[in-house]
Amino acid sequence: MSITELGRTGGGPAPNGDTDLAVRAEGLMKTFGEHRAVDGIDLHVRPGEIFGILGPNGAGKTTMLRMLATLLKIDAGRAEIFGVDVAGNPHVIRQLVGVTGQYASVDENLTARENLWLFSRLQGIAAPRARRIGTELLGQFGLEEAADKPVAQFSGGMRRRLDLAASLITRPPLIFLDEPTTGLDPRTRGQMWDTIRSLVTDGCTVLLTTQYLDEADQLADRVAVIDHGRKVAEGTPDELKTAVGDSTLQLLLAEPGEVLAAVEVVRRVLGSDPVISPERGRLNVALDQADLAADVLIALRTAGVSISSVSVAKPSLDEVFLALTGHETDEHDETGTEENR
Amino acid sequence: MSTLIAPARETVTAADRVAAARRRISMAETLGQTLMMAWRALKKMRRNPEQFFDVALQPILFTAMFAFIFGGAIAGDVQSYLPLMIPGILAQTVLTTCMATGTQLREDMEKGVFDRFKSLPIARIAPLAGPMVADLLRYTIAATLTFGMGLVMGYRPGGGAGGVLAAILLAIFTGWSLAWVFTWVGTIARSAQAVQGISMMILFPLTFLSNAFVPVDTLPGWLAAFVRVNPVSHLVTAARDLANRAVVSGEVAWTILACLIVMAIFAPLSVRSYKRHM
Numbered sequence: 001m002s003i004t005e006l007g008r009t010g011g012g013p014a015p016n017g018d019t020d021l022a023v024r025a026e027g028l029m030k031t032f033g034e035h036r037a038v039d040g041i042d043l044h045v046r047p048g049e050i051f052g053i054l055g056p057n058g059a060g061k062t063t064m065l066r067m068l069a070t071l072l073k074i075d076a077g078r079a080e081i082f083g084v085d086v087a088g089n090p091h092v093i094r095q096l097v098g099v100t101g102q103y104a105s106v107d108e109n110l111t112a113r114e115n116l117w118l119f120s121r122l123q124g125i126a127a128p129r130a131r132r133i134g135t136e137l138l139g140q141f142g143l144e145e146a147a148d149k150p151v152a153q154f155s156g157g158m159r160r161r162l163d164l165a166a167s168l169i170t171r172p173p174l175i176f177l178d179e180p181t182t183g184l185d186p187r188t189r190g191q192m193w194d195t196i197r198s199l200v201t202d203g204c205t206v207l208l209t210t211q212y213l214d215e216a217d218q219l220a221d222r223v224a225v226i227d228h229g230r231k232v233a234e235g236t237p238d239e240l241k242t243a244v245g246d247s248t249l250q251l252l253l254a255e256p257g258e259v260l261a262a263v264e265v266v267r268r269v270l271g272s273d274p275v276i277s278p279e280r281g282r283l284n285v286a287l288d289q290a291d292l293a294a295d296v297l298i299a300l301r302t303a304g305v306s307i308s309s310v311s312v313a314k315p316s317l318d319e320v321f322l323a324l325t326g327h328e329t330d331e332h333d334e335t336g337t338e339e340n341r
Numbered sequence: 342m343s344t345l346i347a348p349a350r351e352t353v354t355a356a357d358r359v360a361a362a363r364r365r366i367s368m369a370e371t372l373g374q375t376l377m378m379a380w381r382a383l384k385k386m387r388r389n390p391e392q393f394f395d396v397a398l399q400p401i402l403f404t405a406m407f408a409f410i411f412g413g414a415i416a417g418d419v420q421s422y423l424p425l426m427i428p429g430i431l432a433q434t435v436l437t438t439c440m441a442t443g444t445q446l447r448e449d450m451e452k453g454v455f456d457r458f459k460s461l462p463i464a465r466i467a468p469l470a471g472p473m474v475a476d477l478l479r480y481t482i483a484a485t486l487t488f489g490m491g492l493v494m495g496y497r498p499g500g501g502a503g504g505v506l507a508a509i510l511l512a513i514f515t516g517w518s519l520a521w522v523f524t525w526v527g528t529i530a531r532s533a534q535a536v537q538g539i540s541m542m543i544l545f546p547l548t549f550l551s552n553a554f555v556p557v558d559t560l561p562g563w564l565a566a567f568v569r570v571n572p573v574s575h576l577v578t579a580a581r582d583l584a585n586r587a588v589v590s591g592e593v594a595w596t597i598l599a600c601l602i603v604m605a606i607f608a609p610l611s612v613r614s615y616k617r618h619m
């Protein structure tokens with residue numbers, strides 16, 4: 001059956017039972033020497049959804065993805081993609097999955113256009129069509145101007161876009177994105193999010209890993225939180241947040257430059273610091289009780305900090321992660337540490 | 342939300358894709374993919390012309406150096422040493438050139454793009470064989486320059502143009518087959534430097550413990566025994582017969598047989614260890 005008929009399943013139950021899963025992994029395991037990188041993870045990804053694997057660096061996210069993408073041998077357990085056994089039919093799996101790695105996997109010596117040409121032709125696309133797809137993708141990803149420059153001269157964001165474009169050549173029904181926005185600046189990151197969202201409207205299923213809690217929150221229909229190779233929680237971002245309780249005051253400042261002033265006010269009123277979101281002018285304030293929100297707002301008005309939007313919401317996944325694993329996400333907000341190898 | 346993907350395109354259907362997926366790769370597909378990989382390697386060479394330094398300089402330098410150093414001692418004078426030496430240099434140059442195959446593969450494999458090659462539904466041998474096809478250009482340059490340098494120094498091959506061309510073709514074929522050994526080293530070694538080191542250890546005995554530069558009957562018996570079975574000796578003798586006398590001797594057959602055996606062993610080994618690298 002066509003996955004377009006399912007539409008986006010969101011947080012609801014799988015409408016067609018387990019037989020129609022995009023990804024089904026049971027007890028996946030991977031050991032490197034003494035180190036067990038992935039320690040018995042189950043994963044059920046429904047067609048048409050964006051599924052997030054969330055965890056800090058070294059949690060086993062990438063290893064998990066690489067096993068599912070046939071790039072690493074599965075030591076124990078079993079994985080199926082659209083009902084096809086991963087270990088038994090790697091060649092079929094490679095036709096169903098587009099992989100965009102953590103390190104942009106495009107050829108530095110070639111131009112953007114040549115990269116797309118190479119990957120198209122390698123996958124048996126006839127020359128005229130390969131040329132057309134190349135031009136189309138370069139246009140969609142805003143790379144026309146740089147199309148004939150060597151990739152070595154590209155910025156990080158441009159590389160990522162080209163990398164994702166290269167994964168979409170054959171329009172695979174399942175796309176793996178390994179930390180798609182690690183090391184990107186907030187603006188490029190927002191663009192990447194839009195692109196990822198548009199993939200599912202096209203009928204794709206997306207499995208992405210991220211160490212950014214707000215990214216999982218923004219993009220994913222469902223999230224698996226993993227830590228030290230084990231799954232510690234799974235659910236919709238809302239379900240995970242409900243599990244922790246409490247509420248968060250989200251503020252969007254009219255003047256992003258007043259962030260420090262706002263932080264000062266919050267500290268004075270609540271005695272604790274707000275979380276500054278990577279989005280410009282956005283602050284998340286953890287509240288013990290929802291009605292403390294009023295105190296913060298009054299104090300901000302008195303201090304002359306104007307606000308363009310305000311909401312009281314369930315807490316961010318940041319707090320969820322802390323509650324679930326008992327420790328903070330070590331690498332949180334440390335953009336680009338893995339990127340600049 | 343700005344939609345980057347054109348909305349007009351029909352949506353992806355997974356079940357159709359599973360049904361349409363090819364179960365195996367045909368020989369024609371493998372060949373096409375190898376040629377695409379060769380195209381990539383050629384593009385790379387064109388943008389990094391310093392890769393041609395070794396194939397351009399070595400034949401010129403070594404031919405002059407060896408002729409003047411050993412010429413008098415071994416053959417009485419430089420002129421009469423050239424017919425003996427040029428086919429030897431030919432073999433040596435081609436072998437050194439194929440050593441670079443392994444080093445460059447190792448460097449290449451560490452780059453992100455190899456991750457994509459691995460994740461694509463393509464023949465596993467294509468990323469290995471492609472650069473080797475492109476390297477045929479390097480062998481051709483190296484072999485041609487060796488003979489060119491010989492001619493400049495006064496070498497007049499008795500086999501004529503046909504004999505020389507045949508010798509060059511045989512050398513290119515040998516280089517290409519032996520390159521599989523270095524490709525295999527490239528897939529097992531930990532770093533490009535390690536590949537270089539291991540390759541040197543293979544290369545030096547192969548070229549110097551052969552009849553490339555000295556007549557075999559000057560060697561002690563035990564050494565002569567090895568020199569006689571060394572495939573490089575067969576190549577050198579075959580190339581001498583071709584270039585100097587235009588004779589297709591049994592040595593040509595021995596060389597080709599040795600090359601085929603090397604390929605039959607090291608091509609599968611390379612693919613296996615490349616796969617295991619994942």
